Amino acid sequence: MLFAMTSWSVAFDALGSVRVVVSFSVLESLVKEVGGERVEVESLIPRGSDPHAYGLSPQDMVKLGDADVIIFNGLGFEGGLERALDALDFRGAWVEAGRGIDVEMLGDHDDHGDHGEGGVDPHGFHDPEAVKVYGRAIKDVLVEVDEEGSSYYEERYQDFVRRVEALDRELKEKFDGYEMGEGEVILVGHGGLGYFGRAYGFHFEGVEGLSGVSTLSGHRLREINEKIGEDEVRGIVYEYGRNDRLLRLLSEEMGVLIGGPFYVETLGEGGGTVTDWFSMMRHNAEVVLGVLM
Numbered sequence: 001m002l003f004a005m006t007s008w009s010v011a012f013d014a015l016g017s018v019r020v021v022v023s024f025s026v027l028e029s030l031v032k033e034v035g036g037e038r039v040e041v042e043s044l045i046p047r048g049s050d051p052h053a054y055g056l057s058p059q060d061m062v063k064l065g066d067a068d069v070i071i072f073n074g075l076g077f078e079g080g081l082e083r084a085l086d087a088l089d090f091r092g093a094w095v096e097a098g099r100g101i102d103v104e105m106l107g108d109h110d111d112h113g114d115h116g117e118g119g120v121d122p123h124g125f126h127d128p129e130a131v132k133v134y135g136r137a138i139k140d141v142l143v144e145v146d147e148e149g150s151s152y153y154e155e156r157y158q159d160f161v162r163r164v165e166a167l168d169r170e171l172k173e174k175f176d177g178y179e180m181g182e183g184e185v186i187l188v189g190h191g192g193l194g195y196f197g198r199a200y201g202f203h204f205e206g207v208e209g210l211s212g213v214s215t216l217s218g219h220r221l222r223e224i225n226e227k228i229g230e231d232e233v234r235g236i237v238y239e240y241g242r243n244d245r246l247l248r249l250l251s252e253e254m255g256v257l258i259g260g261p262f263y264v265e266t267l268g269e270g271g272g273t274v275t276d277w278f279s280m281m282r283h284n285a286e287v288v289l290g291v292l293m
């Protein structure tokens with residue numbers, strides 16, 4: 001499903017001349033997969049920083065204004081960006097790459113503030129099935145602004161889909177035998193892992209609020225205690241770039257294995273191994289396996 005405001009084709013002279021601005025690093029990786037050498041991608045939200053707390057700078061507004069294509073997640077993932085596009089009166093092509101996916105709802109304890117519209121979980125990029133939809137939306141908008149490159153984008157997209165499917169099979173094999181029973185959960189910080197759970201048969205439950213709030217209500221603590229008492233907590237996973245103090249305390253006091261970091265909504269900062277969507281998925285799978293062993 002494509003939501004482009006205007007559609008026209010622009011003549012691009014050389015490779016790398018389609019200027020794409022995306023909101024965050026995971027999307028940057030997906031655009032590089034499909035766009036290859038014909039695109040130049042820039043991500044607004046720096047790696048490692050929290051998209052919930054991100055405000056657009058005046059420089060970001062300039063970058064957005066200069067873009068040939070703006071690609072963002074949508075589904076309420078980037079509330080500020082949606083408002084900025086209205087303010088800019090942007091006339092180029094843009095797309096919400098996550099718009100056409102089969103959506104999950106946020107759980108009761110997946111506290112996301114206003115991140116996620118109408119209770120929809122916007123983190124669809126953790127499910128390979130949904131990521132193919134992201135890839136198609138990216139391909140379609142690139143073809144729209146750079147028609148000459150259409151067979152190039154089509155081929156890269158087909159290749160991307162093949163590799164996504166291969167990775168999906170690889171992870172399903174890894175997880176074979178680790179599926180969770182009724183009522184069992186893996187505890188996480190702020191939530192947003194519903195799509196990963198859907199893809200691989202796990203149920204994640206958020207325990208804390210946004211931005212690593214480090215206290216729990218007595219009521220919530222009793223609920224978690226009860227789950228642990230009934231052997232329903234299979235493990236605890238902390239997230240990259242977020243405060244893990246509370247989760248470590250829970251792990252220590254309740255004797256439940258903790259592992260991480262799970263990369264929820266950013267790739268790693270320089271030097272790490274999580275450099276693109278594929279390495280993010282493999283890394284996250286190892287983290288989950290690590291706490292389930």
Ligand SMILES: [Zn+2]
Binds near residue numbers: 123265
């Ligand atoms: Zn989130």
